[in-house]
Amino acid sequence: MTRIALLGCGRIGRMHAEIIAAHPRAKLAGVFDVHSPSSEEVAVRLGVLQYDSPEAAFASDADAVLIATPTATHVDFIKAAVAANKAVLCEKPVDLDFARARQCAEDVKEASAPIMIGFCRRFDPGHRAARDAHRNGQLGELHQVVITSRDPGMAPDGYIETSGGIFRDMTIHDLDLARFMLDEEVTHVTATGARLIAPALMERCGDYDTVTVILTTASGKQAIITxxxxxxxxxxxxxxxxxxxxxxxxxxxxxxxxxxxxxxxTRHAAPLQHFFIERYRAAFVAEIDNFVDACAGTAVPEASLEDGVKALALAEACFRSIAEARTIAVKDV
Amino acid sequence: MTRIALLGCGRIGRMHAEIIAAHPRAKLAGVFDVHSPSSEEVAVRLGVLQYDSPEAAFASDADAVLIATPTATHVDFIKAAVAANKAVLCEKPVDLDFARARQCAEDVKEASAPIMIGFCRRFDPGHRAARDAHRNGQLGELHQVVITSRDPGMAPDGYIETSGGIFRDMTIHDLDLARFMLDEEVTHVTATGARLIAPALMERCGDYDTVTVILTTASGKQAIITxxxxxxxxxxxxxxxxxxxxxxxxxxxxxxxxxxxxxxxTRHAAPLQHFFIERYRAAFVAEIDNFVDACAGTAVPEASLEDGVKALALAEACFRSIAEARTIAVKDV
Amino acid sequence: MTRIALLGCGRIGRMHAEIIAAHPRAKLAGVFDVHSPSSEEVAVRLGVLQYDSPEAAFASDADAVLIATPTATHVDFIKAAVAANKAVLCEKPVDLDFARARQCAEDVKEASAPIMIGFCRRFDPGHRAARDAHRNGQLGELHQVVITSRDPGMAPDGYIETSGGIFRDMTIHDLDLARFMLDEEVTHVTATGARLIAPALMERCGDYDTVTVILTTASGKQAIITxxxxxxxxxxxxxxxxxxxxxxxxxxxxxxxxxxxxxxxTRHAAPLQHFFIERYRAAFVAEIDNFVDACAGTAVPEASLEDGVKALALAEACFRSIAEARTIAVKDV
Amino acid sequence: MTRIALLGCGRIGRMHAEIIAAHPRAKLAGVFDVHSPSSEEVAVRLGVLQYDSPEAAFASDADAVLIATPTATHVDFIKAAVAANKAVLCEKPVDLDFARARQCAEDVKEASAPIMIGFCRRFDPGHRAARDAHRNGQLGELHQVVITSRDPGMAPDGYIETSGGIFRDMTIHDLDLARFMLDEEVTHVTATGARLIAPALMERCGDYDTVTVILTTASGKQAIITxxxxxxxxxxxxxxxxxxxxxxxxxxxxxxxxxxxxxxxTRHAAPLQHFFIERYRAAFVAEIDNFVDACAGTAVPEASLEDGVKALALAEACFRSIAEARTIAVKDV
Incomplete structure (x- = not known):
């Protein structure tokens, strides 16, 4: 039974809390949120402890910490959790600053407990069935990966302004998924970005709302993300x-x-599943499963901190590719 | 908060227990099963009472009883629950004997608390979207309802032998669903049955494994079940x-x-959802929702005891139609 | 090169004329229609003879006659063509009167040239792929055949009044298709009919606009037609x-x-292919192919005159089943 | 009635010949092929003239010339046809040399009869329905166009060696289709190419077998071709x-x-339609329709010589983008 402390009781934190509470081999040890009514609501509803600080969680007897707090806190919390000898499952991205994320990975490289990044799409049964078809040899040599990923609606302005830009915030899932599918490191990145939906906001943030990315590997494999x-x-x-x-x-x-x-x-009567909470429900469940198994030492985390850092490097390269209107070598990031 | 006592901890009972335990407006009060290790497992896992008899459940302070025990017990348990002034959600069929089921409905007609039959398919979001299209006028006048319903594999011999036959055991869901869709009472029934999968077993039980049913209403609407x-x-x-x-x-x-x-x-990588537990998961959740609302007085049960009796009458007519190779008037059943 | 004379230049006759004209192993010898401007239009456009009577066609040097005239003429034209030693491809139904059709088959049973009935659906590539899956053993033992067949709109009143009723006019295609798929003779017929679309017209004609048919074979196989x-x-x-x-x-x-x-x-931008001319285009082409091969002695006609008579017997049984509200044994027709 | 002379009786020429022969408002005047048995076969089969030289076609009384000869001949034949005052429908590409194609367009700019390039995909009913949805305002402002275009198998080595490379030979259809869909000129091109299927052949030819292209417009619209x-x-x-x-x-x-x-x-029993002759059959028919209308002065050619030149410019930019690993401005080509 893995006891997990949850930091962050926002939308995704609450979802994780429920999945952990229902998991046969995990136990939700306690929850923290800087906005205490949020953590109180979850604590009462699920009958678990409410921590009054992140430190209380790190000092607790929990085996693991799930970090679902704002991005800016991730690096510090990862390091504190490792110092407390706890396993970590941290939501993406590791940090908005690539160098800081890389340093974090360096700092915790001796950690004995597993550290995992929440790239939930790796666990989606459909995506995984596609990848399994490849791994099982049904597709022969892989040539192209095409990922279509569109959100149902713009996030609030405040979210966009602090998101680190579309590549670090949204595309990062697809960059990781492309790496997962390609099964070979990406060496070059070419990106195109446009401001078509909210041009003024995007201009102000130096961001884009409509992007296309081409990733290539040394052997010539291509991944295309829209x-x-x-x-x-x-x-x-x-x-x-x-x-x-x-x-x-x-x-x-x-x-x-x-x-x-x-x-x-002729029309479908039902819309697409609304957003990630609904669409990737099975993936989030499988992710917790993998994390619990990793804590128990019976599995390796499907997405490591290193994967989190590498996805950030690709996001970094996307911004540079647009700025310089050319293909960027990932080793130069 | 509706407190529900569960009778029967088999596959479907356990599923109901978990759905009730996770329901925001319901509470699983306790569980009973004639095989006490089964009820103990559920009681311990979900942290609820284990009743040592059905009577203990009826005598408890639960508001409602969910009857998921073998069919032969349904009528007695419905009557006992009503006598104890509890709301009832009873799995289908009401009984294998149509007359006994009809008498039961007569006996409890003065019940003050709601009585509901577990015709879960009425709650399936897809089936309901189809029906809503009809109710909203998008289909004009209804002419034909076609229901395809095939189990993934034969039940064990012992189940078949005591099931009351395919029409009372399996088709009954489709007979009810046809009534739900037609929105007009069925007046005539024509059925055809064959023994193609397990001929010896079917012969021995006077049963069929492959059937087609045509239901018609006074206005000429048709429902076809295969x-x-x-x-x-x-x-x-x-x-x-x-x-x-x-x-x-x-x-x-x-x-x-x-x-x-x-x-x-070109092939689908994933099979159809395996069986009713998986396929009708959302329907079972919505069914409990409707039952909890009915207990709270804010909704009417979607499927009444009367619906349970009427579906049995149609099942009865199916057997007669095959025996007499003719169309049967439902009023003659 | 098979030289084919065409009788009847209505919608289906014109379509056959074009298919024959483009066929590499067939030649359209000439055309007849009782309404001579119709035959003239086809004759001029395709550069072929215009016969001034059916007799002229029978007396010509054509190898075969394609009969696409009104149903009432079929039997006489089949017999005249056989007398003239020509191969015959006759549109369905053979006749509205089952006894007369059966007598016709008896009368021409010694014919040396092939006689084929235009059951085009047997040639549809999709239907045939389904049947091939069965014949190749991919479906194991066949249990049920379900045929859905709905016209896009009501035929004109005048057509309905002389059509012989839905079972002889429309369902006959499905009755034949069911026989083709079942690969075993139908022994019993149960039918249900309603008047829901044009009740007054149907009442006046003793016809139905919405029907369901169940066919069964000696071994218990079922075919369901809606x-x-x-x-x-x-x-x-x-x-x-x-x-x-x-x-x-x-x-x-x-x-x-x-x-x-x-x-x-989410909707399809394109409607279903409009009607039989469009939907069964490939089937009509394959049908002519089979007929040309049969004339050349390199194939057997896929649908014989006997098949035409048997489908009529089933249509006959459908009407009786409704009239008597019971299952009809085909041998009693 | 538009009389059309056909130059080139290869696979695509023969297909055009049959479509023209069956067209109600066109007449196949005669055919030429440098390999005279090929033109003879078509001439005999369809009952038309066999020209003994292209000049004979230009000197004939045909109203129009359809050029389906090897690419190297296109420019000369276009100019000769224009000189003979004939309308032109020329297969793509205009030429492998962009400058030569541009000069050709300049040379014939005063032509009085219509000149059309065979970008058949513009006429595909499905592609056109998608575009109509856009033109009718159902998609709002267009943001991204994604074109997937994969051939069923490698062309013979000899074809690849003289094709001008994938962008001029194959992608050119997609480049034109992107322009057709975007409804705004492409200003920048970014391309990626790999040699994954036939690396030695591609290396030898300086060509690629697996490519991705991103086109962008001044307003930021993107088209992605794989x-x-x-x-x-x-x-x-x-x-x-x-x-x-x-x-x-x-x-x-x-x-x-x-x-x-x-x-x-679960699998489809039928493969995708085999190749362009089958898949774009309806498109080729509609293309001839448009050409015949253009010759009659009742329509404008859907794809002009200018469109042919512009697609070539984009193909040119694709090769440069790969060579220089950067985004290319189309105006610099």
Missing amino acids: NSREAVYGYDQRVELFGSGGMALSDNHRENAAEVWGQGF | NSREAVYGYDQRVELFGSGGMALSDNHRENAAEVWGQGF | NSREAVYGYDQRVELFGSGGMALSDNHRENAAEVWGQGF | NSREAVYGYDQRVELFGSGGMALSDNHRENAAEVWGQGF
């Missing part, structure tokens, strides 16, 4: 693997499979 | 509504949306 | 084969594969 | 338009809509 911060038709999450022996795809999920056909139209 | 006790490709659950203004369908669900395309083939 | 004379969402043509080893289906065809996804909806 | 010279699962042809108001897609076409479902698998 992102939009707003797809009015819903949360569009697709992965396609194309190889010498075939193709695999992981398609969108709808809320149900009803259709209505009338004079001149 | 059933098989074994579909090796998976649990096939589809509903189609056809009307003067259009068509609505509720299609199958797969575990995920991955596909693999190779030389000469 | 028909409607008007599906506002388009020409709905589906076949499903269900067996001990799996399922095969032949789904609908759309004009193209475009979709539009917007806020709250 | 190409492969070999998709073993079939000819993969998809277009997706993504805008502020929704998404439109034009999906792949299969030979039919049959599926087989068995234990552990």
Whole structure:
């Protein structure tokens, strides 16, 4: 039974709390949030401790800490958790500053307990079935990975302003997923960005709302990512693997499979699953499973701190590629 | 907060227990099973009382009883629960004997608390979206309802032998669903049955493994049900509504949306959701929701005891139709 | 090179004329229509003879006659063609009168040239792929055949009044297709009919616009046909084969594969292929292919005159089943 | 009636010949091929003249010339046809040399008869439905165009060696389609190429077999093209338009809509339509329609010589982008 302390009781923190509470081999030890009514609500509802500080969590007898607090706190909390000899599951990104993230990885490299980054998409059953088809040899040599990833709507201005930009905030999931699928390190990055949805906000933040990224590996494999911060038709999450022996795809999920056909139209009655909480529910459950197994020493974390740092390097390269209108070698980041 | 006592800790009882335990407006008060290790496991895991008899549950301070015990006990437990002034959610069928079920309904007709039958498919979001399309007028006048319902594999011999036959055990869900969709009482029943999968067993039990049923209403609407006790490709659950203004369908669900395309083939990577526990998960959750609301007086049970009796009458008519090779008037049952 | 004379230049006759004209091993010898401007238009456009009577066609040096004239003329024309030693491809149904059709088959049983009935659906590539899956053993033992067949709109009143009723006019295609798929003779027929679309017209004609048919074979196989004379969402043509080893289906065809996804909806941009001319185009081409091969002695006609008579017997049984509200043994027809 | 002379009786020429022969408002005047048995076969089969030289075609009384000869001849034939005052429909690309193609457009700019380039995909009903959704405002402001285009198998070595490279030979269709969909001129091009399928051949030819292209417009719209010279699962042809108001897609076409479902698998029974002759059949028919209308003065050619030159400029930019590992401004080509 792995006892997990949760830091951060926002939307994603609450979801993790419920999944842990229902997990047969995990126990939610306690919760903290800087906004104490939030942690109190979760503590009362699930019958667990409410910590009055992160330090209380680190000092507790929990085996592990799940960090779902704002990005700026991640590095300090990772280091504090490691110092307290606790396993760590930290939400992405590690930090907005690539150098700081890299330093963090260096600082904790002797940690004895597992450190895992919350790249939940690696655990999505559909994405994983596509990857398994590749690993099982059904696709022959992999040639191209195409990732379509569009959010259902713009985040609030305040979120955008502090997000570190689309590549560090949103594309980072796809950059990691591309690495996961390619199974070979990315050597070059080419990115294109536009300001089509909220041009004034994006201009002000030096950010983009509509981007395309091409990643290439030493052997010539390509991964293509298209992102939009707003797809009015819903949360569009697709992965396609194309190889010498075939193709695999992981398609969108709808809320149900009803259709209505009338004079001149045929339509799905149900929208795409709304957003990551709904779409990646099974993935979050499998992620906690992997983390609990890693804590028990029966599995390796699917996404390491090193993976978190590497995804940040690619995000960094995306910004540079747009700024310089050229392909960037990842080793130069 | 509705306190619910559970009778029966088999597969479906355990599922209900977990759904109730996680429900924000319900509380699992305690559990009983004639095989006490089963109830003990649930009681310990979910931290609730273990009753040592059904009577203990009826005598408890629970507001409601969920009856998930073998069919033969349903009528007695419904009556005992009503006598104890408790709300009832009883799994289908009410009884294998139509007359006994009808008498039960008569006996408890003055019950003050709600009595509900577990026709979970009425709550399936896809089936309901199809029906909503009809209720909202998108299909015009309804003409035909087509229900495809095939189990992934034969139940054990012992189950078949005591099931009351395919129409009372399996088709009963579809008979109820047809009534739910038609929105008009069925007046005539025509059925065809064959013994194609397990002929010897079916012969011995006077049962069928492959059946087709046509239901008609006074205005001429038709519902067509096709059933098989074994579909090796998976649990096939589809509903189609056809009307003067259009068509609505509720299609199958797969575990995920991955596909693999190779030389000469394109295939889904994931099978259909395995069986009712997986396929109708959302329906069972919504069913408990409706029951809790009914107990709180804020909703009417979607499926009444009367609905349970009427579905049994149709099942009865199916057997007669095959025996007499003719259409049966429901009023003659 | 098979020289084919065409009788009847209506919609289906014109389509056959064009297919024959483009066929590498066939030649359109000439055309006749009782309405001479119709035959003239085809003759001029395709550069072929215009016969001034059916007799002229029978007396010509054509090798074969394609009969696409009104149903009432079929029997006489089949007999005249056989007398003239010509091969025959006759549109369905053979006749509205079952006894007369049976007598015709008896009368021409010594014919040396092939006689074929235009059951085009047997040639549809999708339906045939489903049947091939069965014949190749991929479905194990066949249990149920489900045929959905709905016309996009009501035929004109005048057509309905002389059509012989839905079972002889429309369902006959599905009755034949069911026989083709079952691969075992039908022994019993149960039918249900309703008047929901044009009740007054149907009442006047003793006909039905919405029907369901169950066919069974000696071994217990079932075929279920649902028909409607008007599906506002388009020409709905589906076949499903269900067996001990799996399922095969032949789904609908759309004009193209475009979709539009917007806020709250996802819809196909293209309707179902409009009607039989469009939907079964490939089938009609393959049918002529089979006929030409049969004329050349290199193939057997896929649908014989005997098949035409047997489908009529089933249509006859459907009407009786409704009239008597019971299952009809085909041998009693 | 537009009389069309055909130059080139290879695969695509023969297909055009048949479409013209069956067209109600066009007449195939005669055919030429440098390999006279090829033109003889077509001439005899369709009952038209066989020219003994291209000059004979230009000197004939045909109204128009369809140029389906090898690329190297295109420019000369376009100029000769214009000199003879004939309308022109020329297969893509205009020439392998961008400067020469541009000069050709300059040379014939005073032509009185229409000049059209065979960008058939503009006429595909599915692609066009997607574009219509955009033009009709259903997608709001267009943000991204995603084109997937993969050939079913490598062309012969000899073809590759003289093709001018993947961008001029294959991608050129997608470059034109992107321009057609974007409805705004492309200003910048970024391309990535790899040699994964036939590395030695590609190395020798300075070519690529697996490429990704990003096109951007002044307003920031993006078009992303992924190409492969070999998709073993079939000819993969998809277009997706993504805008502020929704998404439109034009999906792949299969030979039919049959599926087989068995234990552990569900698969399409039919492959994707084999290659351009099959997949774009309807497009080629509509293309001839547009050309005939243009010759009659009732329509404007959907794809002009200017469009042919602009697509070549983009192809040119693709090669440069890879060579220089940077984004290329189209105005610099």
